[in-house]
Amino acid sequence: MPITTRSRLVASTIAVALGAGTLAACGSSDDDTEASSGPVSLTYWTWAPGMDKVVDLWNKGPGKKEQIKVTVKKQASGDTLVTKILTAHKAGKAPDLVQAEYQALPTLVSNDALADISKETADAKSKFADGVWQQTTLGTDAVYAVPQDIGPMMFYYREDLFEKYGLEVPTTWDEFAETARKLKKKSPGTDLTTFSANDSGLFAGLAQQAGAQWWTTEGDQWKVAINDAATQKVAKFWGGLVKEGVVDNQPMYTPAWNKALNTGKQIAWVSAVWAPGTLNTAAPGTKGKWAMAPLPQWSEGENVTGSWGGSSTAVTTDSDHPAAAAKFAAWLNTDGTALQALAKESGIYPAATNAQTSGAFTNPPEYFANQADFYTKAAEIAKSTAPSAWGPNVNVAYTTFKDAFGKAAKNKSDFVAALNTMQDDTVADMKKQGFEVAQ
Template sequence: MFSDAPRGLRLALGLTSAAVAAMLVAGCGSSGSASSAASSSGPVHLTYWAWAPGLDQVVSLWNKSHPNIQVTVEKQAQGDDLLTKVITASKAGSAPDLVQAEYQALPTLVSNNVLADISAQDGSAASTFASGIWKQVTLGTNAVYAIPQDSGPLMFYYRTDLFKKYGLTVPTTWDQFKADAEKLRAEDSSKYLTTFSANDAGLFAGLAQQAGAQWWTTSGSSWKVSLDDAATQKVASFWGGLVKEGAIDNQPMYTPAWSKALDDGTQIAWVSAVWAPGVLSSSAPSGKGKWAMAPLPQWTAGQNVTGSWGGSSTAVSADSKNKAAAAQFALWLNTDPQAVAALVKDSYVYPAATDAQTGGALATAPDYLSNQPDFYTQAAKIAATTAPAAWGPNVNTAYSAFKDAFGKAAQNRTDFLTALNTVQQTTLADMKTQGFTVSG
């Protein structure tokens, strides 16, 4: 048994040296943050949770010109998980100073007391943004909970070559959209105009918004939840009908299979937002120069309304010890011409600030759509027609209910109105459980 000792010793040594090596690594890793923490006794030091790519470069412009307010970007993964993480951090009193937040998440964050009211510092910025967008960061109150960063007006993207090949007209109404979808199936049964995806409720929300839906409204102190209002029912039964008759595909978006379908022309159109060229360039690289953008089809010919998909803002947390400095940074990031130009270039952002939507960094079309040189001029015109959104404090619940109910309905090609009713009931019940006063 003592002859075993050398082996054990060797083993113990091995483990210890591995541990020591790792400790050394830890030393290297933490020395950077330790030194930056030490310097925070001088200038104000702010942390910023965000997911947009390239924000470090934009923020470094600020750090150079504002030596007394140093901002560190801590890059996060976008999504509902991040929302939960921010709320949890806030409950523990350790939320970062600044967070990137999607518009539909703002009521949830505000009702959880995560965000600070920055109207005193940034209230005057209202005129820089379209009133519909500004309303989303004030929630219709006198407070200001965030500064709008980007917006995502909905548009219609299509393959010009394949539309010509199959003799399709670019739809200006949803009726034409349906006719195109059916005609394409008749011409070539291997192709679909597009797909209905239940894995991102944001698009459906935007389409309902275009039809005039107002999902969450308040009167006095009570909420009204109407995810199944007439406008939304119209949208749901339209897409449900297309899926049921097989005129469009029912597979989710943002999967490798979906990318392949876009790339090889199995799907020849995509209802998406202004940021679509960025997604297309990675999902459908071979379609460069073949795609084009048109306004979203309308419910009534001659109308001119769109919804929005995505879009986010910069908010200051209630935990921040330097709210004034954080508010100053949030305003600079989203309104300063130099900052917005950098956001467009490095973070692929379509700026929410009205002035920034034409000229400057957006003077030339995105590389992927270089065949459409007036892309951003058209986009700005469409952006101006965005219908107002009405978000409530449990959008995340509604979105996950949507994913479940519509996911099943799309897979089984069953009635979308039943699914919509499920979403409404789930959301309403959750509002009541959370203790909100809900009427009707």
């Protein structure tokens, strides 16, 4: 009897100790508090595949010289990581470096999770397009991240099927609508594309192309303009096409969508520079049959695109070595060797302008072997990216988009009403939190 009790006690003690150990292991185990003296070791949360190989180049090269060692911890992507960073930050245990999408930066800054690295990154600014760099400053004098990759939007279409149905590649959105109608007449079972409500980034990018500025600041106040004229135009356009029944209303990234792309039931996709990777997974059977063109424009002769996706490298306020971390972030996203490796190992499209035409991007992606000038064209399009304007609760706006536009797409009802819901919910959330919002 006493033995049983004791062993159970031991077991429970171990359980408690293990629990405590796991909790402690969640944070970075960085103990040295002295800044930039002696060897420094940094933790980096990222979801980019193959990042450990790129970081190895740093650890063996410049990092070794400067005695700064970086360790990669692979994470889930996007919003999930933002939540995790904020939780870790609350405990004062956020890693030194994090990967963050541009639209998440205001949320992170608003939670005081990101350090100002303007001093260390002064030289890096010139390597990026202004519109890209501006996203990391939030319109202030501070710099909260170094841009890593961008997602300029483009129009992808089945070259063979466009020819088969006698369609021209649309250069304006009016032509796009006409093309959709023409296709529906010729082949009622085929759709030009789908309006999907399950990725808010696509809609945000389209609105950006139309000239929308969803969040801006005026003195000490935020101005939210999600239902501004430009965005209303985009919402009306797509809502009209869905109601007319000339584009599909089913979500992307489902097995049904994959099949539709594979079998030619959908013959075009409004996407971004990273589309070749997605198409390769979704529609492997149609490799070599697709082509890329610039996004249709709102008025003829214009040359603007939006961006969908893209991320940056940021330093957290919990880091004991922000200067060392910023040095690494700058190297990772501006150094030639690093960018080559990022393109090769992680498959990203670099934000640094000179890297977009570098060695890694002379040949087209394998899926687009038929379009030799894929990356030359892409670099050209990237230059025309409209500036974006993100606010501190993009997450709320994005969720409302999915629910409101999902419902509207399903019922083929008024998209502008859905857009107003998005605006109202976003403003209500900001006010509830205490942000000063101009009306």
